[in-house]
Amino acid sequence: MEKVTNEELYLSILNNIQDGVYYVDIHRKIKFWNKGAEQITGYRADEMVGLHCPESGLNHIDEFGNHLCVTGCPLFATNIDGVVRTEKVFVRHKNGFRIPLLTTVYPIRENGVIVGSVEVFTRNSPKVYDDNLIENLSEKAMHDSLTRLPNRAYLESFLQYKLSEYQRFGKRFALLFADIDHFRVFNNTYGHDVGDLVLTDIAKSIMHTIRKEDMFGRWGGEEFVGIFSINRNYEASVIAEQLRHLVENTVVTNSDGQELKVTISVGVTISRHQDTPDDIIKRADSLMYQSKHNGRNVVSSDVSAENV
Incomplete structure (x- = not known):
């Protein structure tokens, strides 16, 4: 029987949970995108891995209309200070509508040094929103x-x-x-x-x-x-x-x-x-x-x- 490494076991667990999970390095380049993230956002792992967050198409907007990828990215902040952050956000589904998510960002350290962050997200509501509605909110605010x-x-x-x-x-x-x-x-x-x-x-x-x-x-x-x-x-x-x-x-x-x-x-x-x-x-x-x-x-x- 082939022995399963700890890394393979952890990746298998992450890939089979319903929550979305993705990992970015210190430069916010996406290195891992699980099946839960695929199901929630519509984007496959092979479409996302290798992209930097602002290039991903998710276009995170908070509940006040701020474009987080430009002005307040929690991944960027956690990569700097190591603080765990929880945010309510809207992301753009691959099919064009907006979905509300509850996201939590955790720092990943190697030998005590932050090397990236993991974001875990789940649907905050079963409701979907018209993308134009959310964009108008952002337009008025910013x-x-x-x-x-x-x-x-x-x-x-x-x-x-x-x-x-x-x-x-x-x-x-x-x-x-x-x-x-x-x-x-x-x-x-x-x-x-x-x-x-x-x-x-x-x-x-x-x-x-x-x-x-x-x-x-x-x-x-x-x-x-x-x-x-x-x-x-x-x-x-x-x-x-x-x-x-x-x-x-x-x-x-x-x-x-x-x-x-x-x-x-x-x-x-x-x-x-x-x-x-x-x-x-x-x-x-x-x-x-x-x-x-x-x-x-x-x-x-x-x-x-x-x-x-």
């Missing part, structure tokens, strides 16, 4: 109602996540702070409807250029914040210049058919190891005001031009 860009709360959550990722794994990012030049002139001269048109046209110009790992949103009023992953320091200024140029070439046409030109002043900086969210925002904001003093429609940066 997006600006005028421009449809991520709002300040969403940006702040994403910035906290990116700082944690940088401090843990060294993944650099750039943060830019942009302000529309002479915005009060648009409002006072042409009316608030044209001011709103300026905001929405800028949003439309930029939102289609943003990669899925980046974020650009409305900080408030005529101010915008962008958070962009980079590999080299010089890329921060390149991205900022691209956005400045994109806005400069955006033409806003008012109800009288008059074409209006718009520009932005931009400050850009990159992540530093001791940064808090307030630190990096203030640094970029100060650089933006430097651009205002330098004649507007320019980028000011404190980033070294070296290719590192």
